[in-house]
Every structure is written in structure tokens, then in C-alpha cells.
Amino acid sequence: MDVKNFLKKISYPLIALVETKVEDHNALKVSRRILPHYKLLNPISRGRIWLLWNNSLMNVELLSFSNQYIHCKIIPTNEDIPSYFLTVIYASNSSSERNSLWGDLEILEGSANLSKWMVGGDFNEVRYAHDKLGGRPPHTRRLSRFNNCIGACHLQDLWGNGSSFSWCNNQDARIACKLDRVLVNLQWMLEHTDSFYHALPPGLSDHSALQVTVYPAFPSGPRPFKYISAWEAHPQFEQVIRQAWDRSFNGSPMFVLVKKLQYLKSVLKAWNRESFGNINDLLFTCRKKMETAQEASLSDPLNVVLIQQEFEAKEEYLHILKRDESLLRQKSRELWLREGDKNSKFFYSSLKARAASNTIRKVKLEDGSFSNDPELIKAHAKEYFSSLLNKESTDPTPVLQPSVRLSIDDCQSLCEPITEQEIKEALFSAKSLGSPGPDGFPARFFQHFWDVVKKDFIQAIGYFFQSGFLLRQMNHSFVSLIPKTKHADCFEQFRPISLCNTVYKTITKILAVRLQSTRGPVPRARLGSSFNGLGRPFVDA
Template sequence: MRGLDRQAMQKEVMAWLSSSSIFLCGLVETRVLITKFKSITDRIRNNWDWTNNYNADSGGRIWCGWDPMKIEVTVIISKDQMILLQVVIRGTVTKYNNEKKGGRRHPPRVFADFNNTIDKLYLTDMPTANGVFTWCNKRYINRRIYAKLDRGLMNEDWALTYPDSHVLLTPPLTSDHWGLCVKVPVNIASGPKPFRFLLIWNKQPAVKDLVATSWGKQFKGDPIAKLMFKLKLCKQAVKQWNTEKFGSVYVEVISCRKKLAEIQGVLADDPMNEDVIHKEDECRLNLELAISNENIILSQKSRIRWVKDQDRCTKFFFQKIKQHKANSNMTTLQEGGTTITDPNVISQRFVEYFQRAYAGGV
């Protein structure tokens, strides 16, 4: 590889590495001064690690470079005619680019195999209480890389049985990996749930009338106060209507199934009864509507915007709902160098913070 100190040759090497999609290379007969080694390798691949044999040959006849995110390399022997390396392939298990800081960005296809495997197994990430990244290459700032290479995954049964479980990262100390400790809290106290407008209410004409009536009422005060009163009035009206008129969708599904089963039992004894046949059709339509409404609620709660027909009302939806619930729980709080896990103390810290904020102390 003569002429490597020329930019044209360096560009050829860069193009070759990019087109070949390799993560380990060797350049021989470089014959470049050792003082130029770092500047040239930084230009070729500044996020790679490099070694050479200048210690055995002043001409530096062999250069080796590798991607530390893909492989771990240890130099075993470095002589004038050879460099012997021990190579360990590193599993790159980041799911997305936002799980990595520093280094090169990868196209989506790099994550495809891992993400597809996770999806096929119906596994999801366990919430992490105190951080994102679990590995660091321990290099200096301009070459330092953080990534989430280690993760806690849970299946449907685990998510449903231990909905509040989460991962707590422990300091790496002398390692390049953080430790992962799975916590399974018991009886986490939850506060009042915020009001959420359900999408299925949009199908009910009564809701539009309720909102229009509540919104049309006049209030005195500044615009922000008026807006708050109107929103509060709409919320109260819709909640009362839902309790008195609409009811629980889940209860409706159970009731419709029971009625349809009873009608089909009658039809089994009198299969040609026209009135019973019409009642069966009516009950079946009611059940299908109730199931459709249930799916809309499950989709909204699980934040899944697309639903396959075969996925209706499976544990997958409930798993997602439980996962989002777990993500919204505050199980640990870092205060200086102390980790607080007592839920009562955590709640008190939040109250104190916002009291200071509104008093102008923050």
C-alpha cells in the first residue's frame, strides 16, 4: 500500500472500507513515518482502533485497524514480518441509533435482525430506572463511545406477573460494562390517575353535545382561567356520562358474549325459529361492536397505532399496557450520590421541588 501518505490513496482506502462493509483490515508495505500514523488513521477511520509494528520495523510495514463496536482485538505478537491478533466478535445489540452516543451512526438495516428477533419472540425492554447506556469503550473524549449493549428483556408472562419490575444499573468500576440488577417491587402505591379522553367516545353523538354545551358556558376571568374552567367542566360532564350511560366496555363485552351464548343455546333446540335467528344476528353485531370498542381502548392504552386482525385482545396488548404503566412509575430517585427507593420519600421530594419552584426558589 505505497503512497498512503497521499490523500488520493487515503480516499481509495476509505472507499474500499465503505464498499466492503468490513470491520477489520490490514494494510501492508505502508512505509509511512510514524509521526504521520495517527493523522492518517484518523482520516481513514477516526472511530476505529489501530495498531502497527513500528516497534519491530522503523518503516511500519503493517497497520491493522478494527471497529471496536464490532470486535474486541488483542495484539498477541508484533514483529517486522507479522502482527498476530486475537479477535473476539462483539454482539452489537443496540436497537436504535439513540441507544448510542459517539462513533458512527448506522443505517436501520444494521438493527433489523436483532429487532426482528425481539419482535418475533414478543419480548420488550424492561424499564431502566437510572440510566440508558450500559457499555463504554473507555477512550478519550473525541473517540469515546457509549452504547446500550446490555438490556433486560421480559416476555408476556413476566410483564403481566411483575408489571412494576425494572432494571437498576450498578457502577462499572473497573469493567467497561455496567451491571444490571433486576428489581421486582411489591405493592407500589399509585396516585390518582389522570383523565384521558377515549377515542371511542368520538363515535357517540352525546359526547359532542356534552362538550358543546359545557364549552359554551360563559366564565369571568382572564383567558387562561376561562380555559381551565371550560376544560374542567367538559371533563366532569364526560366522566359523569361515561359512568351513567356508556359504562365499562370490558363489562359490555362479557355481557354481549353471555347473551349471544344464551341465544345460541335456544337456537340449538329450535334451529329454524326465525325470531331467534334475528336475535342471534343482533347479539352477534353487538358483540362485534363491543370487541371493536375494546380493541380501540387497548390500542390507545398500549400506544400501538396499528393492529393486525390476529392480534385482537391477546396478552400482547395487556403486556404493552403494563409496560407503559411501569415506565410511568418512579421507583428510584438520584439525589447527589444517594439513590432513594422509598416511594414516600420520592413523593415528598417531588412536592418539595415544586413548592420551591412555584415560590421562586428554583
């Protein structure tokens, strides 16, 4: 009755149900009673898996099925919307039968070009140990088999929110697991970056329904400028930097640095658009050029000119491939892989997964309801974090502890002029491709072109320590929300952090190192968490 009432209230174009326990001869009558205008597909006996869809919006073609899955092609009636493949899972309680299902999925993935593929349902298995709460720990070998299947099928978890556990035994000795999930392949992520699922409250069931939403591009503001390390591979790039940096400006050293960065930003935007080009178009053009040269060379294998043309075309294509890999590496933020590792597909997959997790698509409001309205989400975020900022502190501990005193020697060492070596060490200790501030230039730019920017960079920081004045533009920062939990769905579950400009980070790093070098009881005990555990880099965003 709970499922019936739920289905009558919704208007999803496609619905999958598992474990209906409806006899075959009653299936059509029951489905028409609940959703009279929907088509029904139930190839497995006793209603193990039902697929219902709005026939005016799509057609469903059954491709294969077993006792644990149905595999279909979904064909929208709107010809502008491409078709995709859907596999609905209701896995057996038997681990040996589930192993058979894993094998079937690998066959499905390898038997045809699945283009966009979604696999979802009740897998009756968890992926990770933390996917289960209570009871006996998950069997390691079974986890490994499931994850090996997901890897072999080139699938990944679709981003989701709501409950972390999709099943509960509803007993006093509580056991909760994430048995239900939605998996998609890379082609799906490329076309539907903003798609996600929401785990609904289970109601009278022991399983949560998973509501999948496929949004068009999520509305956002203008993209901020960001320095791309892949530009460095272009033969003309250094010349572009040097010419732009030679432009002179009048004002304080910090003002001059700000104006040079602003001017360089405008130059790089134009250069990227006019000279660097679209990387995908370049890859396609260079590959076609290489293939044409190879065909010509194979038709006349001893022709020295054709052999040289093939070699040059291949080198050009490899150069563009390396540029593409560098771009994907920076965007995906998978910095732990060595430079030179050829993992473009991995980087692309990581990039899309990261883009999906970086978007807040739905939040819980104060009344407990959920909203996916972008304007309402923005307004609610501003209201919530503004109230936190204006909230009076309840910490009774004084910010400054009167008992802490520095020696005269420590005071003198702290007041000594900042050296060029200190500035360079602070800059080069930062993550080269960490998140940049509003100016868009990460530490990588200043490190890579140190001989070009050295004079202006050192003078700007030296000016701050001499005058105590920090230009407003240098103090600007982005506020980024970091989820505290895996499925954060309300702003209480996000932690705001500031993404500062490289000059600001370098200044704070110098201050931290100076304080750390004092021999007395440094006042870092109450300078906040930023100074705690200075064993790791102080500024490493």
C-alpha cells in the same frame, strides 16, 4: 473479587451471573462461599450462566438450555404469588451462533403458553444505532435480525434507568454499547406495570449489573377525571350530555362555563360507573353471549330466529370491541394510526409501556445516592423546581425591545372584537385528544358537542377579551415532567411543562394568530419560545 464483595452486600432473592469462568467441579464450593444459603443452577460448562436463588422464597424448575441460554420456571413458595418464566441470556460473539439463539427464543415463545416471561442478560447485540458509541457502526442486518426476533416473541424492553450503555471496552479509543437488556412480554407488563431495572455502575467489570425491581402498585394520589372518547359510542351518551348542560347557573359567562363543566364532570363519573360499565366485564359477557348463540345456530342451521339472534349477538360484541379499542387508543396516545385500525393488542402494549415510563420510580439525590421512597421523591421534586421558579434570571436581554413598534393599522386590528369564527377555528385546530388540563375535558369534547356547548364557550372567551379577567379555575394547570434523556434519573434531566385547560389553550391560540397576522415587526422576538416558529400549532399539547 469485585463480584464477590458485591453479592455479599445484597439480598436479592434471585441472581443471574454470566461468564463466571468457574470450573464445574468448583462451582458449588464457590457459590456456597459467596451465598451459603442460596441454591445454584449451572447446566452449562465453565460457568457460562449461573442462576442462584433463595430456596425459602422460591423454587426453580429448569426447562431447557443451550450454550447461550437457560430457560426456567420460577415458582414462588408463597402460593398467592403466581409463577413466571425466566430466560437468562449469554449470547455468543459469533453472529451466526446468535442467529441460532434468536431461533431458539422464537421456539420457546411458540412452544408453550409462557404467561409472564422475562428474558434478560448479555445479548452481545444492540437494537438501535444509538445503542453504540464509538468504533464501527452496528451492522444493519444484524440489528434487523435481533429486532425481528424480539417482535416475533412479542417482547418489549422493560423500562430502565441508570447508564444508557451497559458495556465499555475501557480503552483510550472508547467504545460503549448497550449489550445487556431486560425484555418482557405483555402479560408481564399487565401484572407488573411498575417493574423496572437499574443499570448499576460496572465497578471492575466491563459490564453493568442490571438490578430488576418488581414493585407492587406504585403509590399515587387520587386519579383526576378525564373525558373518555369511547363514551361517545354509547347510544345514551349524547342525551346525558344535553340534559346535564341544560342546567342553569348565575354569574359571569366564564363562571357559568366553569360551573357547567364541574356539574357535567360529576354526572359523567356517576354515569360511567352505573351505565357504561367495566369494559372487560362487558367484553366477557358479550363474547359468551355470542358463543352461546353460535352454538345454538350451528345445532339448527336453518332456524331463522337463531340466525337472527347470532347476528345480533355478534353485532353487540363488535360494538363493545370497538368501544374497547377507542378507549385503548386514547389511553395509549398512539394517535398516528387510522381510526378503525384493529390493533387492540398493540394499543394495550403501548398503554402499559407508556404507563411504565410515566412513573418516576427512583431519583438521584444531591449526595449522589438513589431513593425510591415516593414521599422523598415528591419532596425533592417540590424543592428542586421551587428553587428554579424563585431563581433570579441572569439573561441580560430586556424582555421588551424599545425599537419594536406596531403600526396604527396593526394596533387597530389587534384591538378588534374577537369573532365567533376565530374562536371556532382556534378550538378546532387543537389536537382533539391532547393532554387535558385539571378540568379533564380535552378539545375533543368541545369539538364533538359543539352545537351543545357553542353558546357558553363563545361567551366565556368573549368575556375574557372584553374584561381582561381570567377566572382562577381557568388558569389552573397540571405540571408534567418530560424526561430530556431516555434514562432520566435526576430532576435536572426533566423539563416541566404545563397542561392547561382547553379554554386557556383557545385564548392563547387566538392571541398567537392575531399577533402572527400583523404586518409589522411583531414583538414575538422576545415573547418567548412559545411564539417561535408559529408554522406549527401554537397550542398543541
